[in-house]
Amino acid sequence: MTKAYDYLFKLLLIGDSGVGKTCVLFRFSEDAFNSTFISTIGIDFKIRTIELDGKKIKLQIWDTAGQERFRTITTAYYRGAMGIMLVYDITNEKSFENIKNWIRNIEEHAAPDVQKMILGNKCDMNDKRAVSKERGEQLAVEYGIRFLETSAKASYNVEESFYILSRDIKSHIDKKLEQQQSNSGGRQQLNNNSNNVVLSKGGGRGAGGSRG
Amino acid sequence: MKESDVKNVPGGGAEVTGGHESLPAPAAVDEDKDGANFPESTAEPAEISDSVLDGKNMWALNCIFCPSKIMPAKVASYHVEERALPKMKQKKALSEGLEVEPLSRWFMVSDVMMFDNIGVSNAVGDIKYLTCADCEMGPVGWTDLSNKKCYIALARVRET
Secondary structure, three states, X not given: OOOOOOEEEEEEEEEOOOOOOOHHHOOOOOOOOOOHXXXXXXXXXXXXXXXXXXXXXXXXXXXXXXXXXXXXXXXXXXXXXXXXXXXXXXXXXXXXXXXXXXXXXXXXXXXXXXXXXXXXXXXXXXXXXXXOHHHHHHHHHHHOOEEEEOEOOOOEOHHHXXXXXXXXXXXXXXXXXXXXXXXOOOOXXXXXXXXXXXXXXXXXXXXXXXXX | OOHHXXXXXXXOOOOOOHHHOOOXXXXXXXXXXXXXXXXXXXXXXXXXXXXXXXXXXXXXXXXXXXXXXXXXXXXXXXXXXXXXXXXXXXXXXXXXXXXXXXXEEEEEEOOHHHOOOEEEEEEEOOEEEEEOOOOOOOOOEXXXXXXXXXXXXXXXXXXX
16 A cells, blocks of 8 residues: 655745736646636635655645635734745836735734745746846845745746745745654654644654654 | 625635635536536546556646646545536636536545646635646636535646
C-alpha cells in the first residue's frame, strides 16, 4: 500500500481582486475551461501534489474567490493556513500598495509563524507596468519575506513560487519538529498538538521517523 | 425556484449556501438513458478490461482537455453505480433546469488527498463536485461529504 503523502500544506492566495490569483492556479492555459456548471457553483479548494527532497507533498490551496472585495477575510479563512501567497498586479499600483494592508490582515488573523511570499503577477505586461521590480523587492526585504515576479499567462515563475513557499514551510516544520524532539529529551513525540500538524499518513511514525 | 439564487455564487466557503440548494445532487438514475451523444465525454466503454486491473484503475487518469494528471494508476477502486452527473457544458441557463448525463462507471478513492491534482467545488447539498485542478473542466466526478469518498467518472477522464 503506497502512502498518499508525507506532508500536507495548507496554502492561501491573498490579494486584491483582478490581480490574477485564480489564474496562478491554471498551469497549462491562461483561462479556465468554460464549464458553465462549475463556474456557477465555484471552486472551494484545489489539491496539488509536488515532490521535495524525495517527499510527497500535498498542497491544499484556497483562493479567496472574490471575498476580498468585501473585506470579509477573517480568522475562519486563515485557520490552519501554513503558507500565504500575497499577489499583486505589476500594472496596478493600488494592488501593490494594498499588499501592506493584506500583511496587516494576516498578522491580525493568521498563525504568527505562517510562511509568506509576495508575487508581482502579470510581468508579461511590461508595457503597462506601474510597479518596478525593485519596489517589489524592497517591500519584500522590508517584511523579510520572499518575492518573485510571475506571469500566470506565460507560465513564468508560478510553479517555482509554489516550490519555494513549500520548501520554506517544510524547513520551518522540520525545524519545529527537531526543537520539539530535543525539548522532550530525545523521546519520540507525535506532533499532533499544534496548528501546523504534520500529517504523515501511512508513514504513521512520530517526529523522529518522519525525517527520512 | 428563484432564478436569482442560482447566479448568486458565494466564494470560498465550505458551508452549503442557499443559492445552490435548488441544484440537484447526482441522484440514482432509473430512467432517461439517452446517454448516446455527449460530446464532452468519452463514451463509456462496453468492456472495462482495458481500464481495470485487480479492481483498480489500470492507468493514470488525466484531464481530457489539458495535460493535468488527476491520479496515478492503481490508486482507485472500480465502482459501478448509475448516477447522473451534470453536463460540463450546460446549453441552457441553470435556472431552466440542470442538464445531466447518466453515468455508471467510476473510480473511487476514500479521501480527496489520494488525488495528484483535483479541484473541489463549493458544496451543493451534501456533495461537492470534482474538476480538473488546472483548467477547471468538470465535473469529472463528485465527493460525498458524509463519508469523504470521491468518485471519478471513467467517461470524463483520459487514461494514460
